[in-house]
Amino acid sequence: MSETTQHHDSEYDPAASSLQGQVDPELMQELLHIRSSIDNIDAALLNMLAERFKCTQRVGWLKARHQLPASDPGRETAQIARLHRLAEEAHLDPVFAEKFLNFIIDEVIRHHEAISETHAAESNR
């Protein structure tokens, strides 16, 4: 099994809650039922993010080898505009979608700068 596939975490208690024992058991059941879907979604998001970073790392090495800049503002503008539209269609707050993408891209650019430095150091040896 690869590292990114779901493993059964013996530490994880899906019923962990500050509300445990404080609310009606039926209400607690309903809450836990919805939370099990939230847990699946969080695992999927994390795995998708890991796959995205694998792709961006490849882009980072490509840019380093060909001496291209870490960031591509033209590409980012197009992506943000597209996500804005997709967010509206999905009834997701477009401002949030934009902040989320920018947060990820900032991290990617940091990685690309680090890759570029590693590549430069390796070629100077």
Ligand SMILES: C=C(O[C@@H]1C=C(C(=O)O)C=C[C@H]1O)C(=O)O
């Ligand atoms: C991944 C790239 O590098 C940067 C990161 C981007 C991203 O995470 O989507 C987009 C544009 C670039 O600023 C790229 O150029 O495609």
